[in-house]
Amino acid sequence: MCGIVGLFLKSEALRPELGRLTALMLHEMRDRGPDSAGFAVYDAPEEVTKITCLSTTGDTDWRAIDADLERHLDAEVTTTVVEDHAILRTSGDGSAARKRIIEIAPCVTVLSVGRSIELFKGIGDPDDVAERFGLAGRSGAHAIAHTRMATESAVTTAGSHPFSTGADTCLVHNGSLSNHNRLREALETRGESFQTENDSEVAAGYMSWRMREGDDLRAAVEHALRDLDGFFTFAIGVRDGFAVVRDPIACKPAVIAETDEWVAMSSEFRAIDKLPGVAHAEIWEPQPGRIYTWSHANRAAA
């Protein structure tokens, strides 16, 4: 069991409230996932690339990594440390930076890379994780978040969701994949690099690979439905929007609600019940095997 929430704001006026509303939703999903939690917030794209990193030992010398990256990328890097996370901003190549950090700093997990995304995760009570990383105070256009009850791999911060392996792409997962080991090997030969043993990270890597191959979000999810074996409800974030999909057997729950102001998805309705204007929302259970996407550029559910 895990809990998923996703919130996509149609209304620009609500953007300062994104973090607060996401935190309310996450709170309701605490008992679906008491082991760990995480969230990804997408704000307006910055000029530079943001690389969110986690120190798995807690004593990482961020200044040394910053300095190494500046040499390696031949570009300026500025680092903001938030608890055991750090956000490195650079005008240099984000994927080269990710690769370099993984190479030189074994105690650092690169959580996300992109101009929009910032991603935080931690073990323990989801409310504490939200509090530690100031979720409620964050603004943005959309967010996805996750509370984890571990089944397929250990309870570690690095093994918490969301998972991101490509620029501004991340994924949260309720379920378990049965073909993740073979898929991980196949993706590694295609250039994806993984930092955990977690099955959901493989799904995130799969999405990133498909999109690098030229798929848009919908096409990538269509491929995922064909190639991923197991149980899943996914919420997938990209720079411009998000997608929701359930496997065809649909053992893992999901509910979607939409108003003129927002689209919300969650494992259970009680997370959505706290949102403003919910009494006027259209509420439905996503059909098994059907892909639902929303984008800020083209605000139509497909």
Next chain:
Amino acid sequence: MTQNTEFDLTKHTVRELNAALHAAEEGSFTVLNTGGAHALACGLNAPLEVTLKGHAGYYAGGMNKEASVVVEGNVGTGCAENIMSGVVRVMGDASQSLGASGHGGLVVCEGSASARAGISMKGVDIVVGGDVGHMSGFMAQAGRLVVLGDAGADLGDSIYEAEIFVRGDVVSLGADCEQKPMDPAHVDALGALLRQAGLDADPASFTRYGSARTLYNFHIDNAGEG
């Protein structure tokens, strides 16, 4: 006139609500601010009238006996699971496993129900005003599942002696489920059930499905399949 007791779930816990409902022998109860909470009005054992004014989470009206529970909203997984008697009415949509393993009584969903409606039902009558999802009536043993809309894939898979009536289209029938003739007696009985459920539909417009009874006994040709 029966006295009505109000429970506001912003002021009371679900446990307090259910304890009060278990202690009552009669009366009507209205529950406010349901907020999608789980296990609302579960395990009732007396002829109470309970109205949930809003959406409910998992197992709403579960294990019901004698009581009449109305949900003025949607319900999550397992609404009215293992119902023994009484009525559970959902005015919105239901998630999966509606009326699962129900032994008796009546479950009405005025909207649609998702996957596995009536899974392993054992005598309950389930009437759905809209559609039902895949694997509905899976291993259904007794009782009636009535669908005014369409049914998803693998309807009535491994069904025993339950009856299924569908007015709309069926994506596919599950293993050992087949169409059955609709005799005048079936039309009359279905008409009575639809009236009891308060849903308006011509009983003659339904198709009846049931067990082909080919899985009842071991058959050597089935061994090693799949």
